[in-house]
Amino acid sequence: MAVEYDPALINKVFEVTDPVEVKADKIKRYCAALRETNPIYTDEEAAKKGPYGGIVAPPSFAVTFRNGRHFFENVPRFGRRGFDAGKDVEFVAPIRPGDKVTLTSHVKEIFEKTGRTGTMVFVVIRSTLKNQKDEVLAHIDHRFMNRT
Amino acid sequence: MTKFDQINIGDTLGPLELFVSKDQCRAYAKLMGMGEGAGRFTDDEAAKKEGLPGMILPGNMSLGLLSKLVTDWIGSSNAWLKQMSTTYRVPVQPDHAITIHGFITNKNPAEQTAEIDVWMENEEAERLVTGTATVEFRK
Numbered sequence A: 001m002a003v004e005y006d007p008a009l010i011n012k013v014f015e016v017t018d019p020v021e022v023k024a025d026k027i028k029r030y031c032a033a034l035r036e037t038n039p040i041y042t043d044e045e046a047a048k049k050g051p052y053g054g055i056v057a058p059p060s061f062a063v064t065f066r067n068g069r070h071f072f073e074n075v076p077r078f079g080r081r082g083f084d085a086g087k088d089v090e091f092v093a094p095i096r097p098g099d100k101v102t103l104t105s106h107v108k109e110i111f112e113k114t115g116r117t118g119t120m121v122f123v124v125i126r127s128t129l130k131n132q133k134d135e136v137l138a139h140i141d142h143r144f145m146n147r148t
Numbered sequence B: 001m002t003k004f005d006q007i008n009i010g011d012t013l014g015p016l017e018l019f020v021s022k023d024q025c026r027a028y029a030k031l032m033g034m035g036e037g038a039g040r041f042t043d044d045e046a047a048k049k050e051g052l053p054g055m056i057l058p059g060n061m062s063l064g065l066l067s068k069l070v071t072d073w074i075g076s077s078n079a080w081l082k083q084m085s086t087t088y089r090v091p092v093q094p095d096h097a098i099t100i101h102g103f104i105t106n107k108n109p110a111e112q113t114a115e116i117d118v119w120m121e122n123e124e125a126e127r128l129v130t131g132t133a134t135v136e137f138r139k
Helices: A024-033 A044-048 A059-064 B022-031 B044-049 B059-074
Strands: A013-016 A082-091 A100-115 A118-130 A136-147 B012-019 B080-088 B097-108 B113-121 B127-136
Touching (some): A059 A136, B059 B080, B059 B113
Antiparallel strands (some): A013 A100, A100 A118, A118 A136, B097 B113
């Protein structure tokens, strides 16, 4: 039996966060936490000669922006318990110090899968990161798995 | 870092051998502003109460480490990590040796992209986190 849900849920934006300014110090501490040494992320002088003309954040910095207060209450639940099953991230443009980043989130898809351990319902939430110029920086698809 | 026409399907990235300490894991969790309810990332006892063997790495930290394998390979060239997908299979514990591997599975000359399988293993070669990455070789 196919999973039942309100089709109006799909593509409906449920959250737009307030802008968060990217501080150079946060990029620096992020790099330290991951033991990042690539000079295009860590060395201002070397980064100026690099492909982006200055320091940028490592691409994975995109996943550090917090969802808003209403994010989890808007993730549809099915069955017993939900798990974070993984992420699909599309990196569109580099994130730079001084960028003011917003996240806009909607339910991208809901689908059912049956495997060896039973039936699971996957809910995919897409968050799009934009900067103050309305340029897309990244799309993050959060995959939540529910056991029915 | 090599150019698009110098890479081949089957080429490997890494391995990147890492030892993530509990303090490093806590520093990451703190930086992310993880507070109440994040004990599994900062405290062994809190993690055990949730049925885990001890503290674990946040999923996003694993994603960051898998990405690092690819961006280390890219170096300071203008190749671009275009996509990264991760699947969390087994909780990753700090204070254990972990190794991150990559393997080029496909090349697309029209788009100048390479597809890469990436994964994180523990000491027993158990795959804890698996994923894929796409790198675009920009002119």
